[in-house]
Amino acid sequence: MTAEVLVVGAGPTGMTLANELRLAGVSCVLADRLPRASELSKAGGLQSRTQEAFDQRGLLEPLLATGDYPVTTAHFAGHLLSLVRERHQFPWRSVPQVAVEGFLEKHLAAHGIHVRRNHELVALEQDAEGVTATFADGTAIRSRYLVGADGGRSTVRKLLGAEFPGRPGTETTVAADVRLSAEVPMHTITPEGYRAQVFPLGADAEGRPLHRLALGGPGWSLERDVPVTEDEIRTGLKTVFGDRVDLVELRYARRITNAARQAAQYRHGRVFLAGDAAHVHLPLGAQGMNTGIQDALNLGWKLAAAVRGTASEGLLDSYHEERHPVGAAVLRNVQAQSLLLDDGPDSVAARALFADLVALPEVQHRLDDLLSGMGLRYEMPGSHPLVGLPAHDLGPALRSGRGVLADPEGRFGEIAAAWADRVDRVETGAEARLVRPDGYVAWAGDPAGLAPAIRRWFGAPVG
Incomplete structure (x- = not known):
């Protein structure tokens, strides 16, 4: 292979x-x-x-x-x-x-x-x-x-x-990386329904600010593969903002659809x-x-x-x-x-x-x-309120990409040793938890639940 x-x-x-x-x-x-x-x-x-x-x-x-x-x-x-x-x-x-x-x-x-x-x-x-x-x-x-x-x-x-x-997609919106002549609000919708979204993208090599621009509205939608032109961007800016801002530079542009x-x-x-x-x-x-x-x-x-x-x-x-x-x-x-x-x-x-x-x-x-993404909770066995949520306080311990058994009171050394090739044991953290390599808590609370949880997520022990 x-x-x-x-x-x-x-x-x-x-x-x-x-x-x-x-x-x-x-x-x-x-x-x-x-x-x-x-x-x-x-x-x-x-x-x-x-x-x-x-x-x-x-x-x-x-x-x-x-x-x-x-x-x-x-x-x-x-x-x-x-x-x-x-x-x-x-x-x-x-x-x-x-x-x-x-x-x-x-x-x-x-x-x-x-x-x-x-x-x-x-x-x-x-x-x-x-x-x-x-x-x-x-x-x-x-x-x-x-x-x-x-x-x-x-x-x-x-x-x-x-x-x-x-x-399927029913309409398209223009998305472009641009430099503009002036700052404008992040989100603007006109009474007629024309809209512009402007997000900062940092600066270019010369330190000039770049923005992501999205434009859409009534009758704007064109086929996805129709090229986006500078004139189209300028017309769209004028429709939404009048004379407040103009296009200085168009870096890249494409049409995106609302397909779901x-x-x-x-x-x-x-x-x-x-x-x-x-x-x-x-x-x-x-x-x-x-x-x-x-x-x-x-x-x-x-x-x-x-x-x-x-x-x-x-x-x-x-x-x-x-x-x-x-x-x-x-x-x-x-x-x-x-x-x-x-x-x-x-x-x-x-x-x-x-x-x-x-x-x-x-x-x-x-x-x-x-x-x-901070509110995401995976469905996992266990009733402890932390199970399924991200472990926010164990960042450095997860650097290796391995599992982590947080054991601040030093109670689980024997279990940890059986999975030492896959799980790191650390004596840090607010409380005892088993954390998967992706940073989500797989066990906390009842000590009797640790062995089943570690088997479920990390397989059979060494030997």
């Missing part, structure tokens, strides 16, 4: 997954159909939970050191959530997707993993032992497992014939779907990129356990069981936002009512839980 795991797609999801496999000592090939990295940011920010996860791997600080990525205010359908900015250690930050991809690619290269570009997948076959992937140039790569992280138009998904139910689809199954034998290959929706709040990165963090350690032969029964299936509901919830909140952003008269009335509701702290906190 050429590799233990083949990852198709070198976006944030695929590269995060490759890094997780690297940490676990699993050989990985990372292939992408594009001849070079994309220069268009499909997403413009990192949510709190993604930043926390990167920090747990020691990646956040060096990523932020690569540019000027300001902390900004999260929003829901254009309504700023100003009351949630101090809720988490890592508030919403404007980090464009190209910066995330560029950083991860360099990080992987420094550890000997280089993206194989110009690799267009054309066929795949799987059997009881592995997967054979064939590329357009005739190259064939054999791996034990394959992950499709190749975007919304996923070739892996199509070759699988995987069900991808949902709603999700793969019915994330696992197909030895092949898995992650990121946009598993779920597509209107890009609001960078939820696609952040959800994809979290897919990779959930799947990576489970694949590594399967490769090493330590995975418990059902561990690989738990990827779909845990992440499919998360993707479905993201689609629901994005569709709700899309409705609020619509230009119909009913949507105008709904926006007015929603503006009153979103001023309430409890509403902002609930929406923040939905968007930031």
Whole structure:
């Protein structure tokens, strides 16, 4: 076999997954159909939970050191959530997707993993032992497992014939990376329903501010493949802002649709779907990129356990069981936002009512839980209130990508020793907990529950 795991797609999801496999000592090939990295940011920010996860791997600080990525205010359908900015250690930050991809690619290269570009997948076959992937140039790569992280138009998904139910796109919106002549509000909707969203993307090499601009409204929608022109951007800015601002420079632009689809199954034998290959929706709040990165963090350690032969029964299936509901919830909140952003008269009335509701702290906190990932709780055995939630206080202990048994009172040394090849025991933390490599608490509380939990998530003990 050429590799233990083949990852198709070198976006944030695929590269995060490759890094997780690297940490676990699993050989990985990372292939992408594009001849070079994309220069268009499909997403413009990192949510709190993604930043926390990167920090747990020691990646956040060096990523932020690569540019000027300001902390900004999260929003829901254009309504700023100003009351949630101090809720988490890592508030919403404007980090464009190209910066995330560029950083991860360099990080992987420094550890000997280089993206194989110009690799267009054309066929795949799987059997009881592995997967054979064939590329357009005739190259064939054999791996034990394959992950499709190749975007919304996923070739892996199509070759699988995987069900991808949902709603097709009914309209398009312009998304562009631009320099503007003046500052404008982050979210503006005219009485006629024309809308503009403007998010900071840091600065270019000369220190000039860049922004992500989204434009839409009545009669604006064009076919997805129709090129976006500078005149179209200027006309859109004038329609929304009048003479307050003009286009200085158009970097990149594309049309995005409001399609909302999700793969019915994330696992197909030895092949898995992650990121946009598993779920597509209107890009609001960078939820696609952040959800994809979290897919990779959930799947990576489970694949590594399967490769090493330590995975418990059902561990690989738990990827779909845990992440499919998360993707479905993201689609629901994005569709709700899309409705609020619509230009119909009913949507105008709904926006007015929603503006009153979103001023309430409890509403902002609930929406923040939905968007930031910090409110996510996986369904796991155990009644302790921490089980299924992220462990926020064990960042450095999770740097190795292994499981962690926090044992502040030194009570569980014997159990920890039996799983010492997979789980690190640390005498830190607020209370005793078993934490999975992806940072989620798998056990806390009743000592009798530790042994079943560690077997469930980390397999049989040594010997």
